[in-house]
Structure formats: C-alpha cells, structure tokens
Amino acid sequence: MASLKEKFASKIPVWGEDIKKILKEKGDVKISDVSVQQAYGGMRGVKGMICDTSLVEPDKGLIIRGIPILELTDKLPEEIFFLLLSGDMPTDDDVKDLQDEYKKRGDVPKYVWDVLKAMPKTSHPMAMFDTAVLVLENESIFRKRYAEGIPKGQYWDAVYEDGLNLLAKLPAIGAGVYRMKYDKGGLIDPDPKLSWGANFAHMMGIDDETFYKAMELYFTLHCDHEGGNVSAFSCHTIASALSDPYYAVSGGLNGLAGPLHGLANQECLKWVLEMMDKLGGGIPTKDQIKDYAWETLNAGKVIPGYGHAVLRVTDPRYTAFLNFGKEHLPDSEVLTTVARIYEVVPDVLKEHGKAKNPWPNVDAGSGAILYHYGITEFEYYTVLFSISRAMGMVAQQVWNRAMMIPITRPKSVGTDWIKKQVGM
Numbered sequence: 286m287a288s289l290k291e292k293f294a295s296k297i298p299v300w301g302e303d304i305k306k307i308l309k310e311k312g313d314v315k316i317s318d319v320s321v322q323q324a325y326g327g328m329r330g331v332k333g334m335i336c337d338t339s340l341v342e343p344d345k346g347l348i349i350r351g352i353p354i355l356e357l358t359d360k361l362p363e364e365i366f367f368l369l370l371s372g373d374m375p376t377d378d379d380v381k382d383l384q385d386e387y388k389k390r391g392d393v394p395k396y397v398w399d400v401l402k403a404m405p406k407t408s409h410p411m412a413m414f415d416t417a418v419l420v421l422e423n424e425s426i427f428r429k430r431y432a433e434g435i436p437k438g439q440y441w442d443a444v445y446e447d448g449l450n451l452l453a454k455l456p457a458i459g460a461g462v463y464r465m466k467y468d469k470g471g472l473i474d475p476d477p478k479l480s481w482g483a484n485f486a487h488m489m490g491i492d493d494e495t496f497y498k499a500m501e502l503y504f505t506l507h508c509d510h511e512g513g514n515v516s517a518f519s520c521h522t523i524a525s526a527l528s529d530p531y532y533a534v535s536g537g538l539n540g541l542a543g544p545l546h547g548l549a550n551q552e553c554l555k556w557v558l559e560m561m562d563k564l565g566g567g568i569p570t571k572d573q574i575k576d577y578a579w580e581t582l583n584a585g586k587v588i589p590g591y592g593h594a595v596l597r598v599t600d601p602r603y604t605a606f607l608n609f610g611k612e613h614l615p616d617s618e619v620l621t622t623v624a625r626i627y628e629v630v631p632d633v634l635k636e637h638g639k640a641k642n643p644w645p646n647v648d649a650g651s652g653a654i655l656y657h658y659g660i661t662e663f664e665y666y667t668v669l670f671s672i673s674r675a676m677g678m679v680a681q682q683v684w685n686r687a688m689m690i691p692i693t694r695p696k697s698v699g700t701d702w703i704k705k706q707v708g709m
C-alpha cells in the first residue's frame with residue numbers, strides 16, 4: 286500500500302475514537318449561536334461543520350494541521366497534500382512514493398480532450414477545466430465499488446483512489462486547457478523527472494526553473510482554506526450525498542469560478558494593469574493609486590484582492606507571493622505597483638468604512654508573478670487556483686468519509702418564521 290494511504294489508514298481508528306468520545310461525553314454542548322443577521326448574511330461565523338485539514342484564524346491566516354502557511358512556503362505541493370491528509374510531514378521516501386503514484390495515475394483519457402475540443406471557442410477556461418473533471422467521472426472507482434455494495438468502512442478507500450487519480454491528472458488537464466484555449470500548439474507530455482507543480486509548468490510550455498518554483502509555491506499556497514468557503518463547502522455538501530470525488534470537486538470548482546471567490550484573481554491583475562494603462566504606463570505614484578482606488582469605490586465596485594470573509598490581517602499568502610516576487614523579479618513594474626498599492630489601499634478602504642478587512646488577500650499579488658512569466662490571459666488564472674485547491678477538497682472528502690460524517694442538511698427558515706421568532 287502507498288505510504289500516504291497507509292499513514293492515513295493508521296490514523297482512522299485514533300481520530301475516530303477521539304470523535305466518538307467527544308460526541309459521547311460532550312455531544313450536547315453548544316458551540317455556536319445564530320443571529321438573524323447571520324441567517325440572512327451567508328451564515329458568516331456560524332460554527333456548524335468540522336474541518337481538520339486546515340484552519341483560517343482571522344488574525345493569523347491559513348494554518349495547515351497546526352503549521353502556519355508562512356512556515357510551509359519551501360514545501361512542495363506533494364508534501365502539503367501528504368500533510369493535509371495524514372496530519373504529518375512526509376519523509377523524503379513518502380514524497381517520492383506520492384510522486385510515483387501521481388506518475389502512474391497521470392494519463393488523461395482521450396475522450397476528455399475530445400469533449401474539450403467540442404466546446405465553444407469562447408468557453409471560459411474554468412468551464413473547460415470543470416467539464417474535464419466532470420467528464421472524468423467515467424473513471425470513478427467509488428461509483429463502481431458502491432454499486433458492488435462495499436461496506437461503509439471502505440468508502441474512504443475508494444474516495445482516496447478517485448481523489449489521487451484526479452489530482453494526478455489535474456496538472457495535465459490544466460496545462461491542456463491553457464494550450465487549447467489560447468492556441469499554444471499541441472499538448473505536451475509530462476516529464477517524469479519533474480515534480481507535480483514543475484510538470485504543470487513544463488506541460489504549459491514554460492520551461493524555466495524559476496517558473497517551476499513559482500508554480501510549486503502557487504500550488505502550495507492555494508491548497509486549502511478550511512471547510513466553510515464556497516468551494517470547500519459546496520464540495521463537502523455534494524460529497525456528503527456520496528457523490529464521488531469527480532462530481533464533488535467539479536461542483537466545488539464551479540463555486541471557485543465566482544468573482545467573489547477564486548475568480549477574483551483574474552479581476553485583480555486586470556484592475557492593476559488598467560490603472561497603469563490609464564495613467565500612461567509605468568509605476569503609478571501613491572497619490573495616483575489613491576485617486577484610482579476612490580474612483581473604483583465611487584463607481585460602486587469592489588477593489589479586487591482586498592477584503593476577506595474571515596481574515597482581518599494581511600493574508601500571509603499575499604506576503605509569500607510578494608517575498609517571492611521581490612527575490613525573483615525585482616525589476617517587475619507590475620509587482621512594484623502591487624507592492625505600492627498595499628501601501629495605499631488599506632487606508633482608502635478604512636476611510637471608505639465598509640470592508641471589515643481592508644488588507645490584501647491571496648489574489649492581490651499572485652497575478653503579477655504569472656504576468657511576469659508571460660501568462661497574460663487573466664481568465665486562466667482561476668484554473669491554477671483550482672489545481673491547487675483540489676488538494677484540500679480531496680483531503681477533506683477522504684477524511685469525511687473515513688470519519689463517517691453524514692449527509693449535510695442544515696435547517697432553513699422563512700422570513701415569516703423569523704418575524705414570529707423575533708416578535709415582529
């Protein structure tokens with residue numbers, strides 16, 4: 286058995302006993318109250334589900350299995366997936382083992398490319414990527430084993446197999462979408478010597494050691510963001526009906542394609558470049574940035590890349606991208622502009638007085654790096670986010686099935702009920 290699967294299997298009884306004990310001894314203890322505001326307001330802050338893979342602390346940002354993300358920026362995405370799922374950092378052998386698994390499982394069936402080719406040329410890259418994931422459902426091991434009547438205790442194993450098969454194929458699919466959508470030439474075969482992230486860069490057609498590193502960092506930073514964000518929660522809900530990982534990840538990614546969620550990264554760089562362009566090119570001054578930010582807000586629009594539903598500090602993932610940029614692309618005017626925006630926009634948003642968090646999120650800096658390496662097709666950026674975030678979705682699903690988490694079914698109420706409840 287592969288070492289990650291073995292490690293995870295060994296944890297199941299330990300975690301399972303822990304949860305059983307909590308439920309038996311403290312199952313009735315209240316952990317959240319829900320206000321009318323929260324019921325109408327996207328359930329913000331309501332504690333109503335479990336996610337053990339990662340946590341987002343408003344004042345600290347992403348923490349993976351107890352480790353802050355800024356301490357993990359030198360890790361490969363393979364190491365991060367191992368950590369997300371098993372709770373432990375892998376050894377070198379574990380990493381090699383997972384990389385071998387990915388290589389064995391990485392071939393994308395021809396019918397996936399045929400379906401993508403048949404899509405309209407104007408299709409959004411996220412629609413192409415999500416479609417490819419859904420089309421791959423044909424490969425589902427979970428669906429076949431479920432039909433054969435596997436017992437509940439084996440669900441996680443089949444979900445793990447599907448999840449790993451899917452993750453192994455995502456770099457090729459993502460790179461394929463890029464080459465097809467933007468007429469970059471034929472598909473490029475993976476290089477067995479390269480890591481999961483570097484191979485993606487290679488299959489895109491950008492063979493540059495620093496870009497390899499940029500992609501590995503990108504995939505490490507976007508891997509997971511606890512359980513309640515739109516994509517993770519959608520995926521969780523779909524998977525709770527025992528829809529297999531292809532259905533569930535595709536559904537989650539459809540949520541990631543929204544402009545308030547993952548798609549914000551395409552909006553961000555667009556906003557920066559439009560500002561630079563409008564001001565005649567070059568790096569804008571702080572005053573010019575301030576004026577442009579106000580112009581955006583006064584037009585009733587949001588400043589992309591700023592604000593967050595949970596975070597109340599600068600997103601450490603933004604910091605990690607900025608650090609990478611300062612080290613590897615110190616001459617980039619776009620990156621310098623992004624850094625300057627950071628000196629101006631938080632104060633503008635504070636003065637504007639609406640956003641609860643005036644600080645940058647992950648999307649504020651990543652685009653500048655992609656742009657530097659020639660990926661100028663903004664619409665494509667969310668596909669990169671998706672390849673990475675699928676790791677969290679898969680890890681959460683395997684955990685949920687192993688812990689026998691039941692079907693999701695919160696209670697909705699109507700406005701009449703609310704009125705009666707509050708005495709109106």
Ligand SMILES: CC(C)(COP(=O)(O)OP(=O)(O)OC[C@H]1O[C@@H](n2cnc3c(N)ncnc32)[C@H](O)[C@@H]1OP(=O)(O)O)[C@@H](O)C(=O)NCCC(=O)NCCS
Pocket residue numbers: 544545546547549582586587588589590591592593594595639640641642646647648
């Ligand atoms: C991320 C985001 C969707 C969080 O939404 P939220 O939890 O509802 O945020 P808040 O509670 O702070 O929103 C309160 C108000 O501030 C506004 N606000 C939040 N972020 C803002 C921003 N970057 N620019 C302008 N206004 C903003 C909201 O639109 C909302 O206005 P409303 O009362 O008129 O509806 C929001 O900050 C946003 O739209 N940011 C820009 C898009 C983005 O970067 N998304 C990527 C997220 S990782």
